[in-house]
Amino acid sequence: MVEESCVFCRIIGGMETVSIVYEDDRVVAFMDIQPVTPGHTLIVSRDHYPTLFDLPRDLAAHCLDVARRLGPGIKKAAGVDALNLFSANGRAGGQDVEHFHFHMIPVRQASDFPLHLPLPDAPIPSRSALDVMAVRIGRAIQMTAEQGTRAGAGAGVAGGTAE
Numbered sequence: 026m027v028e029e030s031c032v033f034c035r036i037i038g039g040m041e042t043v044s045i046v047y048e049d050d051r052v053v054a055f056m057d058i059q060p061v062t063p064g065h066t067l068i069v070s071r072d073h074y075p076t077l078f079d080l081p082r083d084l085a086a087h088c089l090d091v092a093r094r095l096g097p098g099i100k101k102a103a104g105v106d107a108l109n110l111f112s113a114n115g116r117a118g119g120q121d122v123e124h125f126h127f128h129m130i131p132v133r134q135a136s137d138f139p140l141h142l143p144l145p146d147a148p149i150p151s152r153s154a155l156d157v158m159a160v161r162i163g164r165a166i167q168m169t170a171e172q173g174t175r176a177g178a179g180a181g182v183a184g185g186t187a188e
């Protein structure tokens with residue numbers, strides 16, 4: 026599965042220069058061209074899937090396993106104690122290349138990676154508001170799981186009942 030317009034597909038196909046850290050038959054890890062910190066590594070599925078939620082289950086598990094195995098080496102080489110794993114899924118979330126990838130970002134101090142949760146100004150909702158949202162998500166998970174068992178990957182969230 027290759028998308029001609031996708032820079033990661035071109036990298037994986039050998040059409041772009043890249044500094045490879047690790048590769049196997051399903052995953053390639055290479056240096057981010059514009060690292061947040063030294064050692065910033067991307068873990069990318071070989072096949073083109075837009076987001077984590079489009080990946081087949083075994084490939085998603087393999088990507089996470091590769092991240093887990095490479096992490097200690099990235100930390101050691103970068104000389105840091107912390108390594109943040111980040112994945113944007115969707116343009117609105119800041120996903121620049123619509124081909125699934127994890128960012129592995131070595132962090133020496135808080136200012137290296139300026140996304141620290143909770144955000145200092147974030148309000149704390151009431152318990153009942155959290156409960157309402159938990160129930161809403163629970164229902165939506167059920168609906169999407171029912172759709173997923175029929176259709177495999179897909180972005181469908183709407184709909185209501187499984188047919």
Ligand SMILES: [Zn+2]
Nearest residue numbers: 031034073124
């Ligand atoms: Zn691609």
